[in-house]
Amino acid sequence: MNQLKTWRRELHQIPELSFDLPKTHAYVFKALKAMGYEPFTMAKTGIIVYKEGLIKEAIAFRADMDALPIQEEITSEHRSSRPGMMHACGHDGHMAMVLGLADWAKDKTFKHSLLFVFQPAEEGPGGARQLIEEGLFEQYKVKAMFGLHLYPNLKSGQLALIKGPMMAQTNEFDLVVHGRSAHGAQPHLGVDAMVIQAQLVLALQSIVSRSVNPLDAAVLTLGTIQGGEARNIIPQQIELKGTIRCFSPKVFETIKERINAITQGLAHAYSCKIEVIFKASYPPVINPEGLYTMVDSIIDDSEKSIIDPMMFAEDFSYYQAQVPAFFAMLGVRNEALDHIYPLHHGRFNFDESVLEIGLDYYQRILEHLER
Numbered sequence: 001m002n003q004l005k006t007w008r009r010e011l012h013q014i015p016e017l018s019f020d021l022p023k024t025h026a027y028v029f030k031a032l033k034a035m036g037y038e039p040f041t042m043a044k045t046g047i048i049v050y051k052e053g054l055i056k057e058a059i060a061f062r063a064d065m066d067a068l069p070i071q072e073e074i075t076s077e078h079r080s081s082r083p084g085m086m087h088a089c090g091h092d093g094h095m096a097m098v099l100g101l102a103d104w105a106k107d108k109t110f111k112h113s114l115l116f117v118f119q120p121a122e123e124g125p126g127g128a129r130q131l132i133e134e135g136l137f138e139q140y141k142v143k144a145m146f147g148l149h150l151y152p153n154l155k156s157g158q159l160a161l162i163k164g165p166m167m168a169q170t171n172e173f174d175l176v177v178h179g180r181s182a183h184g185a186q187p188h189l190g191v192d193a194m195v196i197q198a199q200l201v202l203a204l205q206s207i208v209s210r211s212v213n214p215l216d217a218a219v220l221t222l223g224t225i226q227g228g229e230a231r232n233i234i235p236q237q238i239e240l241k242g243t244i245r246c247f248s249p250k251v252f253e254t255i256k257e258r259i260n261a262i263t264q265g266l267a268h269a270y271s272c273k274i275e276v277i278f279k280a281s282y283p284p285v286i287n288p289e290g291l292y293t294m295v296d297s298i299i300d301d302s303e304k305s306i307i308d309p310m311m312f313a314e315d316f317s318y319y320q321a322q323v324p325a326f327f328a329m330l331g332v333r334n335e336a337l338d339h340i341y342p343l344h345h346g347r348f349n350f351d352e353s354v355l356e357i358g359l360d361y362y363q364r365i366l367e368h369l370e371r
Helices: 002-012 022-034 091-105 127-133 193-204 206-211 249-270 289-298 316-320 354-369
Strands: 040-042 046-051 058-064 113-119 142-155 164-167 169-178 218-227 237-246 273-282 285-287 325-333
Touching: 002 022, 002 091, 002 354, 022 046, 022 091, 046 091, 046 127, 058 091, 058 316, 058 354, 091 113, 091 142, 091 354, 113 127, 113 142, 127 316, 142 316, 142 354, 169 193, 169 249, 193 206, 193 218, 193 237, 193 249, 206 218, 206 249, 218 249, 237 249, 249 273, 285 289, 285 316, 285 325, 289 325, 289 354, 316 325, 325 354
Parallel strands: 058 113, 058 142, 142 325
Antiparallel strands: 040 046, 046 113, 164 285, 169 237, 169 273, 218 237
16 A cells, blocks of 8 residues: 555656656656566557566556646645646556556466556547557557546445446537627627627537437537637637537537538628637547446445446547457545545545555456456
């Protein structure tokens, strides 16, 4: 336990973003070398460790490495040393658990080969995809892959296992309304991008309620609106940024089609131009039934909680498109310790005893697959 806690706390102090992880990479690389492994780098700052077994088929375990551009609000000895950056999504804990698994496995002989994957850029733009594009699964034959995420909505120490759809497909999109600027006293000489964006926001919010089957889950969120120069000037341009989240590719296409139709209609009605820019998306996390059944069989009922599928996104889904892969949640909510804050919050924290539970979870999976 002490070593798990040390890894987590020291990693918590050096948060870094996306693929730009020099200190995190150096720390994890050094720890793995000290265990006797020969780690190597992929995806800029990702780290791969391969432990050869009696057969080439490998069992893989993944930990994400990147932090968030969030100011930490907790005062502690191991708080973030970098202003405006924080491990507010538990990735420091994820790394500690997989380091613990690698340390436990180092002197043991296994039938299967083992693959420990330390992945950058889970928070964006998608380190899993980069690892795959660089040939991770061409180099290694992976029988099954496992990942785990800390979750403050769930009682500390409880495991949440979901069969089938678990996390949503997500897509970011930008909208740019191009009007024509004019003096506020002469609005008839302009094309008011502000009025158009107001109509656009309301119209887009009708998509899920009127174009998507009520039995299909979907969320369309507009999170930022930027534009305008002064209170008495008709704005020439307004930019909106949003996200789409759903579980079904068919629903996703429906929402995209409706966004395009609505923007084209408003552009025609107001004699303006509206740009629609869809960015890269994360696929949905869908746990295969076979791996769910296996994992469920080795976890006691007292250790499990039932939760509904979530609208969060996770690039673990890219692995699932390549190999059988299972993702679970590990609860960290503890009201007595004030561990009640959500992921991506400046006061997110967790009881480090859950690191042992996560390590035990991975060990049980590996021991079961070795039978």
